Amino acid sequence: MSRSFVPAVGCLGFALAILPAAAAPRIAPETCQASILREDRIDAVGPRGELVLASGTRAILDGIHWPETEPEAAQAAAHLAGFRGRGLAISQRGETDRWGRARIDAVAEPASETDEPSDLATGLVVAGLAHADAGESDLFCRIDLIAPEGQPRLARRGVWREPVLDARDGSALATQAARFVVVEGRIVSVGERAERTYLDFVRRSAEGLTVTVTKRTWRIMRERGLTAATLRGRLVRVRGRLEVRRGPILEIASADMIEVLEGERALTR
Incomplete structure (x- = not known):
């Protein structure tokens, strides 16, 4: 795919249907406000889950902790790379980090008419390829990511393979x-x-x-x-x-x- 940004038709529409619930904060909603949704695509997946987007933005997914062990880190990168070429609806939360990366929520358009939109952070957590994590922030805006950990934790899958x-x-x-x-x-x-x-x-x-x-x-x-x-x-x-x-x-x-x-x-x- 060329590095030029090609908008995803209908991308914002399907994201609006699921992002408000996914990104709903538990407290102090004004500090969890994300930017207006825009369209983009994944151009590459870098070390520790850094996303290079077609628009030139460097970003990481908000609300997760990237695996510190192998093979989980490689599997998580492969999981995200599987969304290359698909339209994303993204919104940025807060300022860029010390490395100039935006913290984003990202929802991928369905791969086919029978598929559902995919929230990228939720997909990693459900697959056992990331932990829900607030990082250094005192406010966790993706509280919805904690409940989906239950299944991989019980199955001892991915980052939960050790007790x-x-x-x-x-x-x-x-x-x-x-x-x-x-x-x-x-x-x-x-x-x-x-x-x-x-x-x-x-x-x-x-x-x-x-x-x-x-x-x-x-x-x-x-x-x-x-x-x-x-x-x-x-x-x-x-x-x-x-x-x-x-x-x-x-x-x-x-x-x-x-x-x-x-x-x-x-x-x-």
């Missing part, structure tokens, strides 16, 4: 330093401080996970009914990049990166 890490297993967690992880465990104590709140999964922090929550994110969690009193003893799933200091530490920037897995006060999704 979810146990928050009480400090030794196993220590081997994952500087990597994106998904961890499950029961919170045994909550320590509220002026600038941070600490969620501990073991009595001695060196032996298991400690999750740190920023002041702003803790306020949002409290507004949702997730307080120190309601979180103690609860089974949760958390995700993010792991650090190892005195023990394993994971900082939650977005309140949606902690899921309550049981009980009447579980997050409504």
